[in-house]
């Protein structure tokens with residue numbers, strides 16, 4: 221990421237810096253033309269890019285089931301969902317572009333493995349029920365993470381999140397509905413649903429990131445009103461949401477420590493396997509290579525198409541100039 | 546709808562209409578499936594959205610048409626087949642879609658060529674069916690014609706971009722058109738089913754659609770700087786093609802993938 225030529229004066233001397241801090245303190249929105257510290261810009265670019273990448277990589281595990289969807293209604297819902305995720309990618313790359321970084325540049329960083337996407341998508345979707353579990357748990361965790369981002373200090377990101385959150389809550393309901401149907405279906409369908417929840421529960425808890433005690437980026441993001449709640453707070457909120465939902469589904473969550481704590485007014489829950497999390501994050505999950513290769517292949521196979529579109533646009537411009545002359 | 550009398554229709558209008566609507570439903574279903582195969586494989590994100598959007602429109606059309614075909618069939622046989630029964634529980638030889646929609650997504654140009662030729666056909670077809678004497682079919686077509694106008698324009702835009710773009714894109718687009726072209730003759734071939742629905746003012750007789758389709762496609766090709774391929778139509782065994790249930794080899798794999806999960810759980814609800 222190159223420096224975009226923003227002010228780099230010593231903060232204590234810069235009136236812009238003071239103004240920026242005042243606006244943050246007053247919980248105002250920062251807009252693309254406003255002065256902002258380089259660090260704030262870099263943090264946002266990293267976060268928005270990671271978020272955009274997650275949207276488009278996330279199309280793969282679910283896209284994996286489109287051609288095998290067992291009813292036309294579910295097939296339509298799934299195509300619409302995967303289409304929504306592509307749309308989310310578009311909004312978010314646009315939000316990143318307001319910070320001075322092009323989509324093409326961010327895609328290159330993704331393809332080179334220099335920027336991350338949500339690690340959850342490195343797990344495989346091995347059954348139809350996984351489409352439901354992803355909708356219910358993964359979109360559910362995403363919403364828990366993202367609703368507070370609708371109030372994020374950076375205007376374009378906050379506004380993108382408002383649109384995205386509305387669609388994510390559809391996705392969660394649809395995922396829940398899919399599992400609900402399976403859980404009340406044949407014995408094989410019920411087993412499929414339970415097996416899927418067993419596999420996706422822990423990774424969905426990991427989506428909130430490492431425990432607060434080990435989280436590296438959190439403090440600054442909290443100070444800048446990019447992040448509003450800590451990883452552990454969000455994880456707790458998510459668990460509190462899904463426990464009654466799992467009961468409604470008639471499925472069990474694979475966590476022996478799960479218990480209502482009347483004193484805290486929250487559910488207690490177990491500790492995810494953070495070693496597994498680190499391994500998957502490092503690239504050793506079941507699908508890390510596959511996901512990135514799929515992206516690289518699609519991008520490489522599309523290169524001649526994008527080049528043709530650019531060439532045609534240039535020729536058209538030249539022709540209309542000649543016609544106008 | 547011309548309502549042109551075509552003498553000896555072998556099929557009665559009710560039987561013919563059920564078979565006719567099933568053909569249209571199968572066309573939309575298979576065309577949608579081929580596009581849906583490209584999920585997360587588009588050349589750029591905008592195209593992922595557009596391909597999915599088109600796949601969804603076509604799937605919506607397929608669902609309306611198959612549901613209606615099932616209810617028409619029920620009136621004749623007393624047995625109801627739902628959209629899912631028709632989509633997931635028929636074998637290859639019972640599918641009546643045209644061969645064009647089965648053609649694989651060899652590269653993006655092949656997808657564009659198939660979509661251009663097919664949606665230009667669907668546009669002419671639905672434009673006429675919007676005036677069908679059958680109110681249900683007229684309703685489905687009236688809604689769908691707006692969707693396919695967009696599909697056609699989108700595919701036309703890409704045909705022009707690829708035809709005019711670079712040497713490579715122009716070559717690929719020409720090759721793709723040449724590959725798809727032989728399967729277009731089938732779109733305009735009549736048979737007793739088509740003739741019967743056309744005679745009853747219910748459906749369109751395919752040969753009537755050809756002039757407007759050619760004018761549209763020729764216009765796009767001219768703008769793209771591409772020539773109309775000089776290739777003869779596919780000749781099927783005893784003149785049989787997709788409408789008569791004789792499909793491409795690739796179609797069996799398409800159905801195997803599409804139907805496997807549904808068929809693995811007989812009677813289950815999803």
Ligand SMILES: [Fe+2]
Nearest residue numbers: 275304305308
């Ligand atoms: Fe999303």
Ligand SMILES: [Fe+2]
Nearest residue numbers: 305359388391
């Ligand atoms: Fe989503």
